[in-house]
Amino acid sequence: MAKLIDGKAIAATIREEIKVEVRKIEASVGKVPGLATVLVGSRTDSTTYVRMKRKACEEVGIESFHTELPESVSEEELLSCVERLNADPAVHGILVQLPLPKHINEERILSAISVEKDVDGFHPVNIGKLAMKSRTPRFVPCTPRGCIELLVRSNVSIEGKCAVVLGRSNIVGLPVSLLLLHRNATVIVCHSKTQDLPSVCRQGDILIAAVGRANMVKRDWIKPGAVVIDVGINSIPDASKKNGYRLVGDVDFDDCKDVCGMITPVPGGTGPMTIAMLLRNCCDSAKEAFGLS
Amino acid sequence: MAKLIDGKAIAATIREEIKVEVRKIEASVGKVPGLATVLVGSRTDSTTYVRMKRKACEEVGIESFHTELPESVSEEELLSCVERLNADPAVHGILVQLPLPKHINEERILSAISVEKDVDGFHPVNIGKLAMKSRTPRFVPCTPRGCIELLVRSNVSIEGKCAVVLGRSNIVGLPVSLLLLHRNATVIVCHSKTQDLPSVCRQGDILIAAVGRANMVKRDWIKPGAVVIDVGINSIPDASKKNGYRLVGDVDFDDCKDVCGMITPVPGGTGPMTIAMLLRNCCDSAKEAFGLS
Ligand SMILES: NC(=O)C1=CN([C@@H]2O[C@H](COP(=O)(O)OP(=O)(O)OC[C@H]3O[C@@H](n4cnc5c(N)ncnc54)[C@H](OP(=O)(O)O)[C@@H]3O)[C@@H](O)[C@H]2O)C=CC1
Numbered sequence: 001m002a003k004l005i006d007g008k009a010i011a012a013t014i015r016e017e018i019k020v021e022v023r024k025i026e027a028s029v030g031k032v033p034g035l036a037t038v039l040v041g042s043r044t045d046s047t048t049y050v051r052m053k054r055k056a057c058e059e060v061g062i063e064s065f066h067t068e069l070p071e072s073v074s075e076e077e078l079l080s081c082v083e084r085l086n087a088d089p090a091v092h093g094i095l096v097q098l099p100l101p102k103h104i105n106e107e108r109i110l111s112a113i114s115v116e117k118d119v120d121g122f123h124p125v126n127i128g129k130l131a132m133k134s135r136t137p138r139f140v141p142c143t144p145r146g147c148i149e150l151l152v153r154s155n156v157s158i159e160g161k162c163a164v165v166l167g168r169s170n171i172v173g174l175p176v177s178l179l180l181l182h183r184n185a186t187v188i189v190c191h192s193k194t195q196d197l198p199s200v201c202r203q204g205d206i207l208i209a210a211v212g213r214a215n216m217v218k219r220d221w222i223k224p225g226a227v228v229i230d231v232g233i234n235s236i237p238d239a240s241k242k243n244g245y246r247l248v249g250d251v252d253f254d255d256c257k258d259v260c261g262m263i264t265p266v267p268g269g270t271g272p273m274t275i276a277m278l279l280r281n282c283c284d285s286a287k288e289a290f291g292l293s
Numbered sequence: 294m295a296k297l298i299d300g301k302a303i304a305a306t307i308r309e310e311i312k313v314e315v316r317k318i319e320a321s322v323g324k325v326p327g328l329a330t331v332l333v334g335s336r337t338d339s340t341t342y343v344r345m346k347r348k349a350c351e352e353v354g355i356e357s358f359h360t361e362l363p364e365s366v367s368e369e370e371l372l373s374c375v376e377r378l379n380a381d382p383a384v385h386g387i388l389v390q391l392p393l394p395k396h397i398n399e400e401r402i403l404s405a406i407s408v409e410k411d412v413d414g415f416h417p418v419n420i421g422k423l424a425m426k427s428r429t430p431r432f433v434p435c436t437p438r439g440c441i442e443l444l445v446r447s448n449v450s451i452e453g454k455c456a457v458v459l460g461r462s463n464i465v466g467l468p469v470s471l472l473l474l475h476r477n478a479t480v481i482v483c484h485s486k487t488q489d490l491p492s493v494c495r496q497g498d499i500l501i502a503a504v505g506r507a508n509m510v511k512r513d514w515i516k517p518g519a520v521v522i523d524v525g526i527n528s529i530p531d532a533s534k535k536n537g538y539r540l541v542g543d544v545d546f547d548d549c550k551d552v553c554g555m556i557t558p559v560p561g562g563t564g565p566m567t568i569a570m571l572l573r574n575c576c577d578s579a580k581e582a583f584g585l586s
């Protein structure tokens with residue numbers, strides 16, 4: 001059986017580290033970091049994610065400022081909300097929960113967030129600097145940063161290894177590929193147009209799965225001993241559960257657990273890390289704003 | 294023997310296309326596109342490159358504005374030169390020839406070029422949009438764009454193919470990897486830390502070599518039938534030449550020519566394409582500025 005990479009425990013450690021830092025910041029400047037969350041509409045998953053993020057802020061002493069806007073909000077109203085938060089000195093990070101309603105241009109909204117407060121790291125200038133050699137992005141997107149943090153804190157060496165990234169989305173696959181490349185992995189990026197996925201994936205000493213397909217990755221996709229990071233969060237029907245479903249990853253955990261060297265569980269793997277990295281980015285942003293970094 | 298991809302001929306065709314477009318632009322608005330070149334110091338190679346670029350502009354009817362600054366120029370002086378060109382409505386593209394002297398912060402200069410005139414495509418916001426799905430960069434960097442253009446005009450299908458990119462620089466390897474990914478190749482990026490380069494390269498249906506090592510890629514690095522784009526421009530001693538040297542690529546052409554399906558020669562492959570793409574970017578920029586696109 002593979003070693004479990006316990007994302008929940010690692011995230012808890014990181015949150016403790018941040019809690020200590022927030023106290024130090026407060027002691028030194030009399031202020032705390034602040035995160036603004038913006039929720040448009042009332043999707044159940046989005047509402048849950050925003051609630052979890054705010055709760056996590058509270059636990060480490062980061063102040064959270066919440067704005068709820070109706071599904072029908074106009075692009076201009078949302079933009080002026082973002083601009084108000086850009087100008088607010090108590091706010092060090094702005095998180096507009098995605099997805100946005102169809103009538104709103106997501107690119108326009110995300111580009112309006114000040115680069116200095118873009119704790120999600122999705123601004124093109126942030127992604128550009130993340131992509132380029134010898135540039136430092138202001139923020140690294142949370143989920144990709146969480147994947148790397150899991151590898152590093154599990155003492156997985158990345159340099160010279162073959163890392164396969166399954167998925168190439170702007171939020172996960174693409175930035176995690178770039179981060180692995182900068183850490184000197186040989187990187188293979190695959191996606192829905194890739195031929196013979198199993199044999200491509202089987203090359204990975206490290207395999208990052210971020211496709212959003214329940215249990216897609218099977219044991220014969222995995223190089224024996226590989227380190228597997230499962231980013232997928234998919235709900236599948238489960239009659240034995242009260243709410244009628246349960247969450248599984250993109251990797252068929254039971255099928256694969258004996259073949260890989262290490263693996264993250266779902267839930268309890270990358271999910272908690274994403275929130276921990278959001279707190280990390282927010283704390284770093286405040287330190288920069290307070291001249292402490 | 295592999296089919297030769299004749300970059301010189303393809304570039305000539307593109308330059309003819311641009312020449313026609315420039316005439317149309319002039320007929321429609323009474324103005325022509327303008328490219329500003331900035332040369333700092335007097336490196337022989339840089340001087341040659343700038344001269345070739347200006348000459349190419351002239352041939353297609355693009356006006357070129359040239360500034361020469363001494364090696365000792367201060368960062369502030371160079372910045373104000375860039376700002377003057379940013380403000381000049383006759384200038385649609387600004388090209389600061391690299392490398393810059395060591396006392397000048399290259400990142401600061403490149404970021405100062407207006408994104409609207411960044412025909413080299415090296416501004417982080419351009420690279421960010423190039424990296425991201427569903428975003429359109431204002432300009433695609435010239436050499437990478439030239440590589441793709443060579444494939445497209447040689448009827449090489451990219452989707453679903455395995456593309457190996459040898460090198461990950463900001464100017465060539467990284468952006469060409471991203472372009473191949475957006476065209477739905479499965480992309481492998483390798484570099485100086487990659488283990489067992491020959492067998493990694495041998496996976497490529499398409500192999501792009503951009504390492505700057507004369508004749509490094511040998512026949513056993515190449516999948517039989519692969520399409521090979523050689524970006525390298527390396528000078529090696531050659532007593533039979535008047536100037537004592539000749540240019541070769543990163544691929545050992547003679548050793549490889551029988552195993553690949555198609556290959557670009559050096560010189561006469563990607564080199565002429567880079568200049569053609571610069572003219573293309575400059576022309577596109579002018580059309581945008583004149584409201585013609
Ligand atoms: N742990 C966490 O905190 C987070 C988890 N997630 C989860 O991660 C997963 C991925 O999310 P996200 O990146 O946003 O998803 P997207 O839908 O944006 O991207 C999915 C990627 O997977 C590829 N893909 C889809 N189906 C297949 C297939 N059958 N074979 C090969 N490739 C395929 C797509 O390819 P193509 O580009 O060709 O369409 C695309 O690149 C989801 O389960 C999501 O819930 C997301 C964010 C945070």
Ligand SMILES: NC(=O)C1=CN([C@@H]2O[C@H](COP(=O)(O)OP(=O)(O)OC[C@H]3O[C@@H](n4cnc5c(N)ncnc54)[C@H](OP(=O)(O)O)[C@@H]3O)[C@@H](O)[C@H]2O)C=CC1
Nearest residue numbers: 436460461462465484485503504505524525526563564567
């Ligand atoms: N055709 C044209 O118009 C142009 C041609 N060129 C030519 O292309 C070549 C590359 O240029 P550029 O990208 O700017 O060069 P850089 O030196 O910036 O990058 C070279 C890349 O190759 C990798 N590399 C170097 N040595 C090795 C090795 N032994 N094994 C594996 N990888 C290696 C490096 O790896 P690492 O990142 O690990 O250091 C790096 O990623 C040069 O010959 C240059 O003259 C460049 C621009 C335009």
